[in-house]
Amino acid sequence: MVFINFISTAKFDTMRDYMFVFRTDYNAIPERTAEAAAAMTQRWMDWIGGIAAQGKLTDRGNRLENTGSVVKGKNVVTNGPYAEIKESIGGYTIVKANSYDEAIEMAKGCPIFSQGGNVEVREVSIL
Amino acid sequence: MEQQELIPHLFRTEFRKITSVLCSLFGIAHIEIAEDIASETFLSALETWTYKGIPENPVAWLYTVAKNKAKNHLARNALFNEKIAGQIKQTSSESEEIDIDLSDQNITDSQLRMLFTICHPSLPAEAQIGLALRILCGFGIDEIANALLSNKETINKRLYRAKEKLRAENINIELPSATEISARLENVLATLYLLFNEGYYSESNDAVLQEDLCLEAMQLTYLLIENELTNLPAVNALLSLMCFHASRFEARKNEQGEMVLYHDQDETLWNRELISKGVYHLNLASQGTALSKYHLEAGIAYWHTKKADTHEKWEAILQLYNQLLQIEYSPIAALNRTYALSKANGKEEAITEAEKLALTGNPYYHTLLGELYTDIDNKKALDHLQMACSLARTIADRQIIQKKMALLVH
């Protein structure tokens, strides 16, 4: 059954992909001036640009709106982002790295820490 | 072979070789000169062979005449000579004589270079197909017009514009560098895939021409397989896909020339040799690391070479379609996926999923629902088939739907 095998064993790169999941307690972030927000944007762009410059950005990812829903079962839907924990997911990025340690080193440069947030580092597997 | 058969046959096989070699030598700006010299060579053959008989080695005769015509052209046309021949002389050996190399190796290399030139991303897809048929497959303008369901005038205009574009972009006739090759190859494969599909799904009545188109697409794909640099997994996957489809040529038309659906085909008419060739190339394709849509489509086509309706078969096809749709959506893949779903997971689930597709203007959507509702709700089945019939684009499709409707009523 080689025809099924090749599909399940196919790896798209010798390096592996890791996902950074960004979490912050959005309610705890104080109001910012437009300048401060622009400066923060710049820091994010610089950080991601730096990863891209190494040829290690698989998917620049997305920022998520701070509204949403949680589906708990076919008929149970609550409004708002996942609320069991204080921090909610603000966005994600996918990078390439040879190991978890390398991915973690990359994550350490993330500007989110200045906002009290954190980065979850997860290896990606193809669905 | 008699002369009246031999010349058209040689035209099909040798025209592209002579044109590719000359065009590679002269540069893309002079593509028409290369074509003209090749055409004149065949004209000479027609005149001379009628009078003197067929030479002992017709191909060698053609090459000698083409070489002489090319040299004469260089000698005669001062402007051309200055601009081009000067460059050629510099780059070739020091001898005064211009070498027109019609060795097997140079023929193969030149054709491959031309393939990459014609499939340049700056050209629209339809121009690439037209040029490929003319330059690489040696099709006449009439044949191209027939094959693409168009007319001579449109095709002439299309080819003219395509050549202008190649000239304007001043594209070098060369193989892309090793680093560029996989990106450029994508476009080449897309064109070869379209070329094959033009033949395979053509509504043209000329069955021979349809088959020819498919075989030419396969031959060009084979050019890529023969070169180490381009013998890549996606290329093998595409060739494998073509082999599996082509294996059903015999079986898909009945004696009256009507389309026979897969389901009703006589599988003893399937070409076993092509099927095993397909399996061979699919195995080669699976040695790579990347997964292209050609891999998935070849996988689906492979399972269709097994006629028996097993759960294993439909489950595999369903999963391949699930993946294919994630790479590239198309309505026909969505409909085929839903058919596979009905075979693997049952009709009820497939009906729910089919209705979500909302392809209400598509005749095949209604044909599918007609099929799914059969024996579950025959009234609905009939309604959908009627809808399909009124939306059908060809007489052949309408006949097939009407047959299904007749079965339902009885």
Place this chain on the structure above:
Amino acid sequence: MKEFILIFRHEDGQKVASPEQIQVWMKQTMDWIGGIAAQNKFVQGNGLPFDEARIVGHNGVVTNGPFGDIKETIGGYIIVKADTIEEAVEFARGCPVLQGEGNTVEVRKIAKGDGVH
């Protein structure tokens, strides 16, 4: 059309499933995603295996995640196209992850074009 992310949250990522269970779950997931892709509403998706995950926090503190203070674990996500969040929620209802007790699917609209996370 807008884009929404469907995040699969597993209540207990340490639960061990048998290979047979995993196979059944994989088929259901692929059929679910295939159904969304067949409507031309699929954008992308990935699985996130549970083992070896880490959380990088303030001052470069790295903890073994995702099983720390938080009980829930992200097992994967897909991005879909939908006109409204209600349509995206309808997709989420079909997610096989919801068969596990306590599991949830978070549906969030993707912010486009501002380059900020």
